Amino acid sequence: xxxxxxxxxxxxxxxxxxxxxxxxxxxxxxxxxxxxxxxxxxxxxxxxxxxxxxxxxxxxxxxxxxxxxxxxxxxxxxxxxxxxxxxxxxxxxxxxxxxxxxxxxxxxxxxxxxxxxxxxxxxxxxxxxxxxxxxxxxxxxxxxxxxxxxxxxxxxxxxxxxxxxxxxxxxxxxxxxxxxxxxxxxxxxxxxxxxxxxxxxxxxxxxxxxxxxxxxxxxxxxxxxxxxxxxxxxxxxxxxxxxxxxxxxxxxxxxxxxxxxxxxxxxxxxxxxxxxxxxxxxxxxxxxxxxxxxxxxx
Amino acid sequence: xxxxxxxxxxxxxxxxxxxxxxxxxxxxxxxxxxxxxxxxxxxxxxxxxxxxxxxxxxxxxxxxxxxxxxxxxxxxxxxxxxxxxxxxxxxxxxxxxxxxxxxxxxxxxxxxxxxxxxxxxxxxxxxxxxxxxxxxxxxxxxxxxxxxxxxxxxxxxxxxxxxxxxxxxxxxxxxxxxxxxxxxxxxxxxxxxxxxxxxxxxxxxxxxxxxxxxxxxxxxxxxxxxxxxxxxxxxxxxxxxxxxxxxxxxxxxxxxxxxxxxxxxxxxxxxxxxxxx
Numbered sequence: 001x002x003x004x005x006x007x008x009x010x011x012x013x014x015x016x017x018x019x020x021x022x023x024x025x026x027x028x029x030x031x032x033x034x035x036x037x038x039x040x041x042x043x044x045x046x047x048x049x050x051x052x053x054x055x056x057x058x059x060x061x062x063x064x065x066x067x068x069x070x071x072x073x074x075x076x077x078x079x080x081x082x083x084x085x086x087x088x089x090x091x092x093x094x095x096x097x098x099x100x101x102x103x104x105x106x107x108x109x110x111x112x113x114x115x116x117x118x119x120x121x122x123x124x125x126x127x128x129x130x131x132x133x134x135x136x137x138x139x140x141x142x143x144x145x146x147x148x149x150x151x152x153x154x155x156x157x158x159x160x161x162x163x164x165x166x167x168x169x170x171x172x173x174x175x176x177x178x179x180x181x182x183x184x185x186x187x188x189x190x191x192x193x194x195x196x197x198x199x200x201x202x203x204x205x206x207x208x209x210x211x212x213x214x215x216x217x218x219x220x221x222x223x224x225x226x227x228x229x230x231x232x233x234x235x236x237x238x239x240x241x242x243x244x245x246x247x248x249x250x251x252x253x254x255x256x257x258x259x260x261x262x263x264x265x266x267x268x269x270x271x272x273x274x275x276x277x278x279x280x281x282x283x284x285x286x287x288x289x290x291x292x293x294x295x296x297x298x
Numbered sequence: 299x300x301x302x303x304x305x306x307x308x309x310x311x312x313x314x315x316x317x318x319x320x321x322x323x324x325x326x327x328x329x330x331x332x333x334x335x336x337x338x339x340x341x342x343x344x345x346x347x348x349x350x351x352x353x354x355x356x357x358x359x360x361x362x363x364x365x366x367x368x369x370x371x372x373x374x375x376x377x378x379x380x381x382x383x384x385x386x387x388x389x390x391x392x393x394x395x396x397x398x399x400x401x402x403x404x405x406x407x408x409x410x411x412x413x414x415x416x417x418x419x420x421x422x423x424x425x426x427x428x429x430x431x432x433x434x435x436x437x438x439x440x441x442x443x444x445x446x447x448x449x450x451x452x453x454x455x456x457x458x459x460x461x462x463x464x465x466x467x468x469x470x471x472x473x474x475x476x477x478x479x480x481x482x483x484x485x486x487x488x489x490x491x492x493x494x495x496x497x498x499x500x501x502x503x504x505x506x507x508x509x510x511x512x513x514x515x516x517x518x519x520x521x522x523x524x525x526x527x528x529x530x531x532x533x534x535x536x537x538x539x540x541x542x543x544x545x546x547x548x549x550x551x552x553x554x555x556x557x558x559x560x561x562x563x564x565x566x567x568x569x570x571x572x573x574x575x
Contacts (some may be wrong), residue, residue: 015476016391023388034421277417
């Protein structure tokens with residue numbers, strides 16, 4: 001029996017290898033290899049025109065990257081964008097999740113409604129908001145003027161001060177649903193007895209939220225926040241479609257792609273991409289460790 | 299006490315209304331704008347006085363929007379089929395067979411899903427031109443694997459793990475081979491999970507923009523997001539907004555309908571990918 005068992009185990013292990021190999025081969029071809037090439041290119045003067053001929057330049061690309069104010073501007077845009085939009089998404093996501101979690105009629109409508117921004121392609125969201133932001137005919141200026149929030153129409157995506165805000169507003173609109181659903185999933189795992197006990201003891205609802213709900217969902221909330229931060233640091237579509245390669249909103253990904261494709265400077269663009277990759281890698285390690293800590297404590 | 303309760307529920311429903319208006323209004327406004335033509339577009343009417351369909355017919359006549367939709371469909375469907383086929387076998391191995399190196403493999407798969415697309419852009423560009431598929435739809439089917447494969451593998455693995463052990467044991471006693479176990483025992487049970495994962499992969503491929511704008515060049519090869527981003531009028535300041543909104547509505551309505559039909563499944567699929575991780 002023991003022999004048969006181990007034979008079976010061995011057979012299953014062999015099968016496991018055969019099953020995983022095709023998937024890993026494709027991943028290696030479309031992720032591993034291109035990534036290695038990008039890192040390699042970042043030490044060369046490769047050009048898009050003739051990507052086959054290049055010479056090594058050492059750290060020169062990284063050195064000029066470090067001295068490029070436009071690059072640091074893009075880094076600042078990205079960090080500002082990520083910090084502000086993730087903060088708002090977390091707060092709004094909490095509000096929506098708590099609303100969805102309240103067992104009152106009408107929550108089905110809310111859940112269906114919040115899924116709509118999530119389902120809309122980013123490019124389409126960007127264009128929809130672009131039209132609402134229009135300085136002459138946009139509905140936002142119309143409404144805000146009517147209500148009296150502003151006294152003259154704003155060029156939302158055109159003005160240097162407002163452009164990044166405009167990008168953040170669309171991102172918050174588009175991704176808060178995702179946040180809300182992740183938080184809702186955590187809320188629904190909480191045992192009902194705690195709330196019944198709190199109710200019996202007559203503890204006011206805000207206090208229950210701060211002292212019971214928030215600490216209990218904190219691990220899930222942290223995972224969601226890191227997940228969203230990673231997404232926000234990689235942002236490309238939204239600023240690109242909303243404001244083009246504009247310096248005021250260019251994220252690290254927009255900047256890197258512009259150098260790489262529009263200016264055909266593969267070496268320099270790859271250096272910027274590699275930098276972004278390293279930032280993301282650090283965050284990913286944090287995410288995976290944070291996720292595992294939570295996994296083991298359960 | 300009663301008065302307080304009424305105030306409370308009034309506030310609650312005000313909040314509900316605010317959330318619904320906030321999430322739906324931009325899409326509603328796109329629909330309304332797409333039904334206005336000429337000068338009507340530049341007047342703010344929250345209901346179009348008389349719906350005009352001119353924008354909808356124009357995008358199919360003035361540009362190859364039908365072709366763009368077809369391109370997006372071809373790419374998205376091929377991506378869904380290939381990534382499901384590759385990940386269903388892999389997820390069986392990762393979810394149900396104990397072998398050394400399983401956890402590192404899962405971590406690699408998870409980290410790939412975190413890659414910024416731009417980090418593989420130059421390497422992918424080289425690969426695409428080397429394979430001779432630049433400005434071909436195949437370049438997108440291939441490059442989108444990096445977006446969908448880690449995700450489908452990860453989610454299907456979590457689903458595989460949750461299925462009861464007894465199912466497999468009965469088949470093992472009968473001497474079934476691993477591939478038979480997958481196709482005969484698990485595949486029928488994984489139907490709903492495959493549908494959800496497939497739908498999410500479809501949406502990811504349908505919406506992708508950076509690879510699509512980089513690896514395709516001609517109007518005829520563009521996918522929908524690129525076509526919508528590049529619809530242009532005489533100048534940057536004269537975008538034909540009615541047409542842009544009509545195109546946006548056309549590509550979004552099917553997605554919204556699908557998402558609303560499958561909303562429960564989608565929510566569980568999304569959270570399986572993130573929270574349980």
